[in-house]
Amino acid sequence: MLTEVVLASSSPRRTELLQLLGVLHRVYSIPIDETFNKDTSVSSNVVRLAVEKARAVAEQVPHAWVIGADTVVVCDQQVYGKPKDDAAALDMLHALQGREHEVFSGVAVLNSRTFEVQSGFRKVKVKMSSLTESDMLQYIASREPLDKAGAYAIQGKGARWIEWIEGDYYAVVGLPLELTSRLLVASGYIF
């Protein structure tokens, strides 16, 4: 019998999104090495990292559904995670502005009693409008880009420059909710 849901994430957005579903949970995050493996696809990397985040927590928490997730932005075969500083954020915004790119979000639900895993990913196309140099510098000065993959937040001030998306909005924010619900149900969670 599993007794609780644990979100293995330090992202305040992910806990807010999980709350939208009405899934009571606590947050417990253990940092892992998030280095991408260049020999495998982006989708398999985000799924692997989601599983690793969940597994690290599952080792400490018995009898839980442990949820892990990972989100990256891809443009021109370049993979963008969270920028390490302002200069990296500026480089990312330069690369993405005026272009279409893809957001990949992997999710894993791990049963910490059996270590059985349900996992998957969502890919979303996003079109960002053109930004001036001053738009980018002002946006970085707001600090919003610093903890976001691709250096923007669709759910924040970055929304000013999102022309359209094709796919699950919640996957861009960091937790695809339809997929997460499906994985929870497949793991025996009852809504």
Ligand SMILES: Cc1cn([C@H]2C[C@H](O)[C@@H](COP(=O)(O)OP(=O)(O)OP(=O)(O)O)O2)c(=O)[nH]c1=O
């Ligand atoms: C593209 C985009 C990303 N993001 C966020 C979602 C994720 O929090 C972050 C990507 O980094 P992740 O490494 O996926 O997650 P994290 O470091 O924030 O949290 P943890 O690893 O502990 O789970 O970027 C947005 O909030 N809005 C957006 O529009």
